Amino acid sequence: MRLERLHLQGLRCISDLTLELASGFNVLLGANGAGKTSVLEAAFLLSHGRSFRSGARDALVQRGTSGLNVFSSVRHDSGVVHRLGLGREGARWDARLDGQDVPMGQLIRECAVVCFEPGSHALIAGAAEERRRFLDWGVFHVEHDFLVTWRRYQRALKQRNSLLRNGQDADERLLGPWELELARTGTLIDQWRRTYLDALQPFLREQAVLLLPELGVIELRYRPGWPEGEDLAQVLASQRARDQGRGHTTSGAHRADWSLSFELAPQREHLSRGQEKLTALICVLAQAWLDAKHRGEWPIVCLDDLASELDQAHQAAVVNSLRGTQAQVLISGTELPKVLEQTPVKMFHVEQGQLTRLL
Template structure:
């Protein structure tokens, strides 16, 4: 569902911003600190209920304000606008409304407004901890498999209960085994969904990467979190005594990882920063492409696109994004770095950001 209108109140230096973006390409030009990234942050907040810039909600609520608000009109499949909104209060409370009615959770927004982010911090997908890559997988599985979120929540609850028991100590393996059946059942379901998703995603990733750089050979390997030759039940049973000694569950889906390999080893260790950016961009675009082919339109947020990429690769990346027929928001510090050649049929709108105020730019910023 593309955004046909966006209202942002009290997000960082954006006191009050209202604009009607293109359903295709939107380019926001502004100096560092002008607020252009805050627009993307607000859209991300509306989808995820959290910022991609900080885990602390008080940092993005404008100073001396009790809350921030992001409201949007989404264009649904029937051609009618769907109003959605999220208000984050300084005390941490989140209020979500869809079509004027209070929603039970942010998940209902995530389902209606899938958002994919490509920004300088995307390198964390390669250099960050396995939890970052698990989040990447789980975002895709959430939209790919409707039963996943319920299984994931149940497994998380069972895992926390088990670890609480282990931290208390003095628990026998036989007593612990009585708590493990639900953990194993749901854990196997979570693992199966993740594995199936990575298998489905891989050919999309390889195809996108070949477009960005035909000479870059990279593979994806899914590590489930325990010996691949064993079932989860076998791994849990074999590790009970060790878990009691450690005080936590050491094997299972909570240790899953997506391993990105090049011919020379780990992609993080063998690829240049520019090549790493291409790999991460390919992963993000492939994930979006798979979702779109399932009939789920999404929004791409591209912050500081020129970073680490030359003009040739920026052009290739934009052509790929354009081919997905998705709504795209791109930020840049100057028009000279967004000199992309878009198709004549693509609706490209240029906006300028200055001290928290957004305005539609003239055709002067458009490509020649």
């Protein structure tokens, strides 16, 4: 798949910008703060319904404006073209597909974008929430019932937490039905996550050989959020008193996590900051390869500030790997990466939110 035309309004420093993208490599050059990352952020918004920048929700809308809009047309490898639209007015988000209002999930399912950016190391070094987001985005694009099931789980979790905080003794009649719903939906989510991670592992190993061969074999560990092999309903029932004292549910699919280790770096603390970034990039690229295998077409790949995040050898490894695929790639930076100097690219210069076509 590829984005053919991307139109931004009121996004950060960009008032109104339209660019026609090539099917291969697209490079956005400019000084820091010029608006390059915002273009990649717009593509990511269409695919995730959120920014890849942490704490960015309130800063997304350009100062002095009441809302933002992102429009694009996406062409699938089958030749089918869809028009995508995402708008925010105040705190409300609106999604549109081919001119019709649709749920956010329907828009996200239509467009797949993976992104490596300066904050991506949080996927390795940050909180478990970031890793669950990464995992669940992948599961969402494989299991069509995932979103409905995940929402039912969240509703049951909210109800159980509310009952735990009301100050009354834990009551089987009140908590029991919500715990059964948590167990049913949580077990499904856990099964889907395990299946997805099993499918992801071969691609993780391939990318690790490409980017971090000196660390040896990569291994993935998954923790479901409750004791392995135990029934979630029984775990929740046994923990009622403890959970009531804490005011929230301490076991379940919302507590799941996963981690990566290497043969020669068995603990995360053994990785340098640069190796954490490369490990995050391994995850992003592995997810892209798996999504391409599942869909039969490549997701859009965004590489933000590539030259400052990776040394030239690793830049070359990534670009050469993607060059052999059908992926549309969006790269931002202050200068053209050397590995792309002899590669056909579509190049843009961004300055103060304005765009000029270079090549």
